[in-house]
Amino acid sequence: MALERIVEEPANAANALCACVDLSLSFGRHRVLDGCNLEIGAAQVVGLTGENGSGKSSLVKCLLGFMRPSAGQVQCHPRAGYCPQENVLHRSYTVDEHLELIASLTRGAGPADAAYVERCVATLKLDRYRAYPIHKLSGGTYQKVKLLTALMHQPPLLVLDEPTDGFDWSMYLVFWDLLAELVAGGTGVLMISHLVHDRERFDRIVELREGRLHA
Amino acid sequence: MPEQRRAGTAWLVMRQSALELWRNPLGLVLLVVIPAVFIGMIVWTASEKSMPLKLFFGEETVSLMLTQRQIGLVFVCAAVSGFLAAYYALILFHRDLAYFRYCAFMGLSPVVFTAARFTAFVGITATLAGITTFGLSRVTTLEQPFSVFAGFLLITVIYGAYGGIVGVLSRSFMPALLFIVLLADLDAAWLQNPVYYSAAQESAVIQWLPAYYPCQMVFAGAFTTRHNGPALVGALIWAVLTLAILVAVVQLRLRGPLSTGGRFDA
Numbered sequence: 001m002a003l004e005r006i007v008e009e010p011a012n013a014a015n016a017l018c019a020c021v022d023l024s025l026s027f028g029r030h031r032v033l034d035g036c037n038l039e040i041g042a043a044q045v046v047g048l049t050g051e052n053g054s055g056k057s058s059l060v061k062c063l064l065g066f067m068r069p070s071a072g073q074v075q076c077h078p079r080a081g082y083c084p085q086e087n088v089l090h091r092s093y094t095v096d097e098h099l100e101l102i103a104s105l106t107r108g109a110g111p112a113d114a115a116y117v118e119r120c121v122a123t124l125k126l127d128r129y130r131a132y133p134i135h136k137l138s139g140g141t142y143q144k145v146k147l148l149t150a151l152m153h154q155p156p157l158l159v160l161d162e163p164t165d166g167f168d169w170s171m172y173l174v175f176w177d178l179l180a181e182l183v184a185g186g187t188g189v190l191m192i193s194h195l196v197h198d199r200e201r202f203d204r205i206v207e208l209r210e211g212r213l214h215a
Numbered sequence: 216m217p218e219q220r221r222a223g224t225a226w227l228v229m230r231q232s233a234l235e236l237w238r239n240p241l242g243l244v245l246l247v248v249i250p251a252v253f254i255g256m257i258v259w260t261a262s263e264k265s266m267p268l269k270l271f272f273g274e275e276t277v278s279l280m281l282t283q284r285q286i287g288l289v290f291v292c293a294a295v296s297g298f299l300a301a302y303y304a305l306i307l308f309h310r311d312l313a314y315f316r317y318c319a320f321m322g323l324s325p326v327v328f329t330a331a332r333f334t335a336f337v338g339i340t341a342t343l344a345g346i347t348t349f350g351l352s353r354v355t356t357l358e359q360p361f362s363v364f365a366g367f368l369l370i371t372v373i374y375g376a377y378g379g380i381v382g383v384l385s386r387s388f389m390p391a392l393l394f395i396v397l398l399a400d401l402d403a404a405w406l407q408n409p410v411y412y413s414a415a416q417e418s419a420v421i422q423w424l425p426a427y428y429p430c431q432m433v434f435a436g437a438f439t440t441r442h443n444g445p446a447l448v449g450a451l452i453w454a455v456l457t458l459a460i461l462v463a464v465v466q467l468r469l470r471g472p473l474s475t476g477g478r479f480d481a
Binding site for chain 1: 220223224227228231234235238239311313314316317318320321322323
């Protein structure tokens with residue numbers, strides 16, 4: 001009998017902030033995802049791990065609607081906050097210009113709460129970089145801006161793809177404090193990493209291996 | 216209230232679009248250097264020998280006797296303004312498109328994005344048309360400067376839209392740039408130009424080139440006192456069609472789900 005089990009139970013999409021049922025994705029003949037079931041509820045921290053190239057980011061993009069799955073059903077909160085793995089921020093803008101634009105977007109609710117954004121800027125120690133062009137930021141600071149972008153509308157669901165890349169130890173701890181505060185307020189979190197430390201911080205960790213999710 | 220927020224976001228995107236162009240030093244250098252070099256080369260090398268040029272006023276054909284320098288100047292100015300407009304459109308609609316796809320996910324309306332980018336784009340095309348008209352007026356006498364400006368403006372709009380379309384559809388900057396150089400070179404600089412291609416005006420294919428009608432407008436405005444209404448209509452049709460295609464491809468690229476198998480930053 002295998003020690004690990006394949007996650008097979010259908011997601012209870014009605015109560016979940018994000019769920020997929022029998023999700024499959026193929027690129028030509030290469031099957032990347034094969035019948036994945038996943039569910040993230042309110043105030044849950046779910047870790048998604050797997051080797052490089054195992055399809056973690058593809059799964060997330062299917063969940064968020066950036067990719068069309070080959071089969072299966074996906075349901076996700078429309079106001080999900082997303083910190084992508086890729087460096088997508090605009091190179092010509094300063095941090096402030098970027099934050100001003102993103103804060104103005106309403107996401108079906110309202111613009112970001114300015115006081116909350118200011119608090120996050122202070123917590124993430126981004127104050128001194130506000131006038132910096134984004135292309136001149138260090139890797140860790142760039143990552144903090146991406147994280148703040150995902151957080152600033154206080155979304156009920158956060159999807160974070162390798163969010164701590166480039167963080168020093170103190171910022172890593174600040175990150176978890178920030179996340180704990182959000183989760184205490186009911187935010188659901190899906191965090192993708194090829195290395196999951198601090199397993200006790202997660203409610204659940206699933207591993208993506210050969211296209212399938214293993215608990 | 217939502218309309219006010221949309222207007223605020225549109226203003227931000229438009230302001231930041233202008234900043235993107237301002238912060239592109241190469242673009243600013245090209246804006247001055249390319250027209251100066253090309254106009255200078257024609258003034259320096261083209262002969263004063265006269266040759267006929269056919270202008271098409273709808274059903275009526277008028278033959279003008281112009282110097283090779285005059286003909287070369289108009290076609291080179293058309294090619295230069297078309298290329299530069301397409302280059303700036305490439306910056307606006309290709310570079311950092313992944314960022315705006317992310318913004319669309321965060322709630323940026325593709326309509327607001329397109330409208331704001333388009334407004335910034337029209338500002339650039341009007342500037343380019345103004346620079347080209349001014350440059351041309353310094354080296355030859357223009358009968359109707361405003362008609363010349365209108366012709367160059369339509370060239371920049373058509374080529375800008377073409378550059379935007381190529382930019383949105385292309386994954387890489389360099390192939391997109393080469394596509395732009397290819398068409399600008401084939402169109403105004405070569406196939407239409409009787410100085411470099413003696414059979415240019417006998418070939419029906421030139422009427423299908425994007426710069427054909429605006430060039431006819433520019434020649435009529437520069438060297439006659441007549442307005443070329445049919446050319447204006449043809450150029451406007453080209454402008455509307457290319458802009459409509461640009462708006463459509465931008466909408467398709469910004470709205471999810473994205474292409475199967477594509478990377479977010481692709």
